[in-house]
Every structure is written in C-alpha cells, then in structure tokens.
Amino acid sequence: MVGPPSWYQLAVFLFKGKVKMKKILFFTLPLLIIVSVVILLFGVIQVHSQEDRLMDDLRRKAETVAESVELSAKYVLINNDMSGALRLVGKFQNKRRAQGAAIYGKDGRLVAVTERFKDWKDEDRQYHKDVLKKKAAKDNLSKFKKIYVYSYIVPVMDDKGELLGMVEMIYDTSYVFARSMDTWKSIIATLVVLVISLILIAALFLRQMFMVPMEKLTSWFKHFQNGESSKMPCIGKKDDMGGLVSEVEQVALSLKVARKTVSDAASARIDKEEIWTESKLKDLVHAKLGDSSLVVVSNREPFMHVIDEKTGKVKCVRPASGVVTAIDPIMRACGGTWVAQGSGNADRQFVNSKDKLGVPPEDIRYILKRVWLTQEEEEGFYYGFSNEGLWPLCHITHTRPIFRETDWQMYKEVNRRFADSVVEELPAKNAFVFIQDYHFTLAGRMIKEKRPDATVALFWHIPWPNTEVFSICPYQQEILDGMLGCDLIGFHVQYHCNNFLDTANRLLECRVDNEKNSIVRAGKETLVRPFPISIDSQFDSAVSAGESVEIEKIKNDLNLKDKIVAVGVDRIDYTKGIVERVLAVDRFLEKYPEYKGRFVFVQLSAPSRTKITRYHDLSEEIDQLVEKKNSKYFDGSWKPIIYLKRYFTPEEIKPYYRIGDICIVSSLHDGMNLVAKEYVAAKTDLSGTLILSKFTGASRELTDAIAVNPYSIEEFADSIKTACEMSAEEKRQRMESMRRNIQEHNVYRWAANIISEMTGLQKKWTL
Numbered sequence: 120m121v122g123p124p125s126w127y128q129l130a131v132f133l134f135k136g137k138v139k140m141k142k143i144l145f146f147t148l149p150l151l152i153i154v155s156v157v158i159l160l161f162g163v164i165q166v167h168s169q170e171d172r173l174m175d176d177l178r179r180k181a182e183t184v185a186e187s188v189e190l191s192a193k194y195v196l197i198n199n200d201m202s203g204a205l206r207l208v209g210k211f212q213n214k215r216r217a218q219g220a221a222i223y224g225k226d227g228r229l230v231a232v233t234e235r236f237k238d239w240k241d242e243d244r245q246y247h248k249d250v251l252k253k254k255a256a257k258d259n260l261s262k263f264k265k266i267y268v269y270s271y272i273v274p275v276m277d278d279k280g281e282l283l284g285m286v287e288m289i290y291d292t293s294y295v296f297a298r299s300m301d302t303w304k305s306i307i308a309t310l311v312v313l314v315i316s317l318i319l320i321a322a323l324f325l326r327q328m329f330m331v332p333m334e335k336l337t338s339w340f341k342h343f344q345n346g347e348s349s350k351m352p353c354i355g356k357k358d359d360m361g362g363l364v365s366e367v368e369q370v371a372l373s374l375k376v377a378r379k380t381v382s383d384a385a386s387a388r389i390d391k392e393e394i395w396t397e398s399k400l401k402d403l404v405h406a407k408l409g410d411s412s413l414v415v416v417s418n419r420e421p422f423m424h425v426i427d428e429k430t431g432k433v434k435c436v437r438p439a440s441g442v443v444t445a446i447d448p449i450m451r452a453c454g455g456t457w458v459a460q461g462s463g464n465a466d467r468q469f470v471n472s473k474d475k476l477g478v479p480p481e482d483i484r485y486i487l488k489r490v491w492l493t494q495e496e497e498e499g500f501y502y503g504f505s506n507e508g509l510w511p512l513c514h515i516t517h518t519r520p521i522f523r524e525t526d527w528q529m530y531k532e533v534n535r536r537f538a539d540s541v542v543e544e545l546p547a548k549n550a551f552v553f554i555q556d557y558h559f560t561l562a563g564r565m566i567k568e569k570r571p572d573a574t575v576a577l578f579w580h581i582p583w584p585n586t587e588v589f590s591i592c593p594y595q596q597e598i599l600d601g602m603l604g605c606d607l608i609g610f611h612v613q614y615h616c617n618n619f620l621d622t623a624n625r626l627l628e629c630r631v632d633n634e635k636n637s638i639v640r641a642g643k644e645t646l647v648r649p650f651p652i653s654i655d656s657q658f659d660s661a662v663s664a665g666e667s668v669e670i671e672k673i674k675n676d677l678n679l680k681d682k683i684v685a686v687g688v689d690r691i692d693y694t695k696g697i698v699e700r701v702l703a704v705d706r707f708l709e710k711y712p713e714y715k716g717r718f719v720f721v722q723l724s725a726p727s728r729t730k731i732t733r734y735h736d737l738s739e740e741i742d743q744l745v746e747k748k749n750s751k752y753f754d755g756s757w758k759p760i761i762y763l764k765r766y767f768t769p770e771e772i773k774p775y776y777r778i779g780d781i782c783i784v785s786s787l788h789d790g791m792n793l794v795a796k797e798y799v800a801a802k803t804d805l806s807g808t809l810i811l812s813k814f815t816g817a818s819r820e821l822t823d824a825i826a827v828n829p830y831s832i833e834e835f836a837d838s839i840k841t842a843c844e845m846s847a848e849e850k851r852q853r854m855e856s857m858r859r860n861i862q863e864h865n866v867y868r869w870a871a872n873i874i875s876e877m878t879g880l881q882k883k884w885t886l
C-alpha cells in the first residue's frame with residue numbers, strides 16, 4: 120500500500136515537475152474560479168455592512184455629543200463669550216480619534232473651531248444653509264484636506280425658539296476605511312490560503328488516484344516485460360489496477376506456454392528441413408532465443424519515409440543498400456527491434472513518442488527505432504569518418520582515405536548515441552545485439568560497458584584490409600579496441616578474418632588464438648568468424664503474368680528485342696567499377712565489331728552519398744563517359760549503353776535481371792556483392808551468364824561465373840565476348856550450380872549461423 124505522502128514528498132513531487140502545474144490547474148481551475156467569486160462577493164457585502172455599521176455608530180455618537188454641547192453653545196452665543204466658545208471646542212482637541220467641534224453664529228459665520236481643524240473655514244456650505252433655514256439637525260460627509268470627515272450639525276436656539284447659531288461635530292472617518300482595508304486583507308489572505316490548499320489537495324488527489332497507480336503499473340509492465348519478477352511492484356487484486364494486471368498475467372502465461380510449445384516444435388522442425396527458409400529461421404529463433412529478441416543496429420534504415428518531389432505525397436522506400444537487402448528478411452523472420460538513423464525527410468511524421476514504428480508498413484513484422492542525427496553529426500559521422508575515412512581505407516581502390524579529427528570526435532559521439540539507444544531496448548535477461556558495419560566500431564564496447572551480460576556481435580559488410588593498409592588509420596587502436604568489446608565479429612570470407620586477426624595481433628596488445636580464430640584482450644575473448652552473406656528468395660520465383668508484361672514493355676521501350684542484353688545494377692560508388700565496365704564494353708565493341716547493333720548494355724545506377732565530392736565527381740564522370748561512348752557508336756537507331764540513373768525498387772529491378780543475358784559485376788573491391796547473387800536467383804530458366812570480379816567476396820562462392828579482373832580492360836572485354844558466345848548447355852550447367860549454391864547458402868542460413876554462434880556464447884556467460 121502506498122501511504123499518504125509527507126509534506127516534503129508532496130513538495131518534491133510538485134516542484135520536481137512530476138505533476139505538471141498545468142494538469143492541476145486544469146482540474147482545479149473551475150473550482151478556484153467559483154470559490155474566488157463567492158469569497159469576493161462575500162467580502163464586498165461584509166465590508167459594505169461593516170462600513171454602514173461604523174457610520175451608523177458615528178452618527179449616533181455625533182448626535183449625542185452635539186446635543187450635549189448644544190446647551191453650552193447656547194450660553195456662549197447668547198453672551199457672545201469668545202473665550203467660552205474656545206474652551207468648549209478645545210475639549211475635543213485631545214480625544215483619541217481625530218474629532219472636533221465648530222460653533223457658528225446665526226449668520227453661519229465660524230465663531231470657534233477645535234485646534235486640530237484650524238483650517239476648517241466657514242465656507243459657503245449647502246448643509247449649513249439647510250440647517251439655518253430649516254432649523255433642523257443634519258449630517259454630512261465631505262472631504263477635508265486628504266481625509267473624509269463626517270459632520271453632524273445642530274441648530275442652537277434660545278428659549279423663545281429664535282436661532283442663535285449652530286454647533287457642528289466633526290469626525291475623521293479614516294478609521295472606517297482602515298477597518299475596511301483590514302477586512303479586505305484578511306479576505307484576500309483567506310482566499311490565497313484556500314487556493315493553495317485546493318491546489319495541494321488536487322495535486323494530492325491526482326497523485327494518489329492516478330499518478331501513483333500509473334507509475335506502479337508502468338513499472339510493473341516494464342519489469343514484467345524484462346522478466347524481472349522480483350522487481351515487480353505488488354499490485355493486489357483489489358487494487359485499482361489489479362483487474363488489469365491479473366488479465367495481463369493470464370495472457371502472458373498463455374503466451375509463455377504457447378512459446379514453449381512453439382519452441383519445442385521448432386527445434387524438431389529445424390533438424391528435418393534441409394534448406395534454410397524464413398520459417399526455419401523463425402523456428403531457430405524461437406528455439407534459441409526463446410522469450411528474447413534481437414536488437415539490430417545499422418546506420419541505414421530499412422524503410423525511409425520521403426516526400427515525393429513530383430507529387431508532394433509521402434512514400435515509404437527501401438534504400439539501395441546491401442545491408443538492408445540482407446538484414447530486412449532476417450528481421451521479418453525474427454521480429455525484434457532495428458535501431459537506425461532516421462534519414463527520410465518525412466520520417467518524423469511516422470514514429471510514436473519513443474521514435475518507433477512497426478515495419479514493413481503493409482505487414483508489420485518488427486520494430487524500427489529511428490535515431491535522429493543533426494546535419495553536423497551526419498556530416499562528421501556518416502559522410503566524414505565512415506565514408507571518407509573507413510570506406511576507402513577498407514576498399515583497395517586507390518581512393519585516398521581522409522581522416523579529420525572533427526569527424527572522429529563526431530563518430531565517437533554518434534556511436535555513443537546509438538549505443539545508449541540500443542541499451543534502452545535490451546531486456547533484463549538474454550539480451551542479443553547485432554551491430555552492422557564500419558559505422559559502429561565503437562558501439563560494441565560501449566554497449567558491453569553498460570550491459571556486460573549482453574551478447575554482442577558485429578558484422579563487417581566490407582573487406583578488411585591488410586595490416587599495412589589499416590595501420591595508416593590514426594585511430595587504429597581505439598577502433599580495434601572498440602571492436603574487440605564485441606563477443607563475435609563476422610566477415611564475409613576467411614581471408615578478411617585472417618587480415619583482421621593479423622591486424623589485431625600486430626597493432627594491439629592482445630593474444631590471437633589461431634586455432635580458435637579468436638582474440639583475447641584484457642581477459643575478454645572475441646571470436647572471429649567468416650559468415651558469407653547472401654539473399655532471400657524474393658528474386659527466385661517463376662515469372663508471373665504481370666512480370667511478363669513488364670518484361671515485354673521494357674524490351675519494347677528500350678529496343679532490346681533480338682539483342683544480347685548485359686545488365687549492371689549498382690549504387691554509384693567508385694568501388695563498383697562502373698567506369699571500368701563502360702570502358703570494357705567500349706573495348707569489346709572495338710575488338711569485336713560484329714557485335715555492333717547486336718549488343719546492349721543496360722546499367723541501373725542508384726545515386727549514393729552524393730554529398731561527398733568523390734561520389735559527385737564519379738557520377739558526372741560516368742554520365743560523360745556513357746555519352747561519349749554512345750556518340751562514338753550511335754548509328755541512328757542503336758546505341759550500346761542505356762544508362763538509367765535512379766533508385767529502383769526490387770520489383771522494378773527483377774525484370775532487368777530476367778532480361779539480362781549477361782550480368783556484369785565488376786567491383787574493384789567488394790565485401791560480398793549481392794547483385795551477383797540476385798541475378799543468379801532471378802535466372803530461373805537457367806539462361807544467362809554472370810561476369811564477376813575476382814575482387815568480390817561472392818567470387819569465392821560463385822566459381823561458375825566468368826571471373827574477371829576489372830582493371831584489365833582487355834581481359835574484361837574478352838570475358839564479355841566469352842559470355843556472349845557461351846553455349847546454352849554450358850550456361851545452364853554453370854547457372855544450375857550457382858543457383859544450388861545460393862539456395863543452400865541463403866541469407867537465412869547466414870543469420871542462423873550467426874544466431875547459433877551468439878546463443879552458444881550466451882550460454883557460456885550464464886554458466
């Protein structure tokens with residue numbers, strides 16, 4: 120039970136802003152208005168009647184005194200005794216309240232007046248004339264100097280009833296008004312006390328009736344969700360919220376039982392199915408994570424809300440990003456929370472008070488939590504340190520990395536922001552965090568500092584260079600140390616793992632265990648494992664009727680019928696070798712002119728990181744190069760390169776993969792490259808040839824592709840010819856083998872391997 124709070128508690132409660140003044144006023148304002156009006160009305164009446172009473176007293180007193188003075192005044196006036204007159208009025212000089220008397224002759228002329236009213240002149244006063252005329256007493260209220268005076272005036276007659284003069288009693292009435300002021304003061308004081316008391320009572324009422332139960336309930340739910348039963352406040356059945364809590368407990372119990380059943384059934388199913396599917400991954404998650412869920416962190420968000428420049432309407436788009444392509448199906452299968460930067464210009468319109476929303480919007484499967492970065496933070500963290508520093512550092516493409524101290528400071532700050540945001544989402548027990556990529560090298564350690572019990576994995580989506588290359592990074596120690604805060608670090612291929620193990624060994628104080636592929640630093644072990652990433656099955660489906668129509672449309676619009684079509688699909692990035700690709704197409708047509716008019720290369724290119732000069736320049740360079748080569752070969756109807764520079768949805772990309780007799784992936788360096796895998800998945804008819812750069816991670820798996828060195832334009836041109844002339848049977852065999860590989864090593868298997876590795880580690884922590 121919550122007892123009544125002490126005054127101190129109440130004050131703290133009020134002044135620390137727990138109860139907003141506004142809320143209290145909202146509840147009490149009508150009451151306060153009514154009470155104030157009643158008290159003020161009451162005050163007016165009270166003061167009025169008090170004034171009446173005092174004036175009445177004064178009148179009576181003046182009447183009595185005037186009558187008693189009248190006789191003495193009669194003799195003074197009859198005898199014209201001036202000194203007697205002065206003696207008579209002098210008697211009032213020392214009275215407590217300012218009062219006095221004045222004697223007038225029958226012509227109204229002032230004969231004598233009390234000293235304290237010495238400036239009282241025998242002016243032409245109407246009430247004097249009235250008394251002289253009517254020979255009857257009268258009173259009057261008039262202003263004398265700065266005070267109001269009350270006077271009572273009686274005619275003085277001789278024994279025959281002849282008028283001798285007048286006697287006037289004069290009283291200062293200031294004390295009447297002083298009394299009224301005192302009364303008003305006490306009424307206002309009463310009102311203030313009443314208002315404060317009412318506000319305090321309302322605050323107390325609000326707290327006891329609503330806030331305390333709500334706080335208790337919120338805390339109950341929080342601990343309940345985290346599974347911390349010992350910390351859950353006791354809410355009795357008879358309590359206000361008891362009914363609700365009891366219902367929630369029932370639902371949770373049923374859910375637990377259902378989960379356990381699902382988990383057992385899931386474990387049984389995992390062993391039966393050979394190919395990893397979304398449902399098999401779901402089963403694994405149920406079996407391995409149980410009540411817990413995955414918290415994923417990446418810079419790029421899976422869904423952006425942006426305002427369409429043409430229509431002005433908000434649309435939800437999936438960014439062109441390999442990380443998003445890979446992680447979104449995992450999250451759809453596993454549920455959980457994905458923490459990412461909110462970068463769409465309409466993103467803020469779609470989040471709740473905790474910056475979260477359910478996604479995908481049309482079929483909610485997991486939670487997206489958006490973290491907001493200022494322009495300055497985005498420039499330093501994302502464009503600066505991540506993409507002008509680490510990206511070129513890790514890709515051997517001869518683009519010089521730029522390291523600015525200000526960018527580094529921002530990078531650290533943003534890592535801290537994301538780490539804190541992740542920690543907020545972690546359950547009390549069985550917390551699993553899966554960090555994506557080079558943007559968050561420091562977040563792993565930061566999370567572990569706050570939650571050492573959490574199992575934290577980092578997946579590095581890009582290559583890891585050799586030690587000599589990495590050692591040019593001025594912040595190498597901090598970066599390696601931050602990464603080794605994680606329990607598990609994954610790369611696409613063993614070669615990148617080896618580079619990383621070697622880098623840590625040579626640049627950091629640590630022990631590398633080559634047997635276990637792990638690094639021990641300050642007593643903490645980090646496993647380093649290859650997990651070749653892949654794709655889901657969305658590109659691997661039979662051509663639908665709608666798609667056939669779309670394919671025909673594209674062929675007609677781009678004049679591709681009866682042509683050998685090669686496709687390229689990329690973000691505009693210098694690592695993707697788009698320039699080399701165009702040069703190779705040019706060389707191919709130079710060397711093998713019989714393909715002029717018969718061969719078309721279609722390149723879909725999504726603008727990327729355009730704020731960075733290198734990317735902006737590259738985009739212009741490609742535009743100009745394509746134009747130059749097209750004008751070189753243009754014969755009035757045919758041009759060799761169709762360059763489509765915009766974002767395409769996966770559904771829009773798919774028909775181009777289907778149309779492509781050849782897909783060209785010519786990255787100068789690439790962690791994996793998902794386009795190569797998407798193309799293979801889309802070739803359900805087993806036609807098509809993949810030309811794949813030797814410098815992609817994918818080339819280690821897709822060994823049936825035509826491997827190419829994109830720097831060797833001559834070799835590259837020849838490989839296009841080889842692809843054009845490859846027999847249908849050879850294409851079929853190669854494609855079949857590559858498709859089998861991708862079906863077996865799909866993204867669900869990739870995720871299953873990482874999750875299994877993480878849960879294996881987590882068991883160790885809890886032993």
Ligand code: ADQ
Binds near residue numbers: 438689
């Ligand atoms: P990325 O460098 O983004 O990924 P990639 O693996 O090729 O490269 O994935 C690109 C994704 O964007 C693909 O799903 C593709 O369909 C899509 N895309 C390409 N062009 C597009 C366009 N014009 N419009 C819309 N979408 C487009 C990083 C690493 C890779 C690694 C992935 C995953 O650089 O090496 O394979 O992460 O780990």
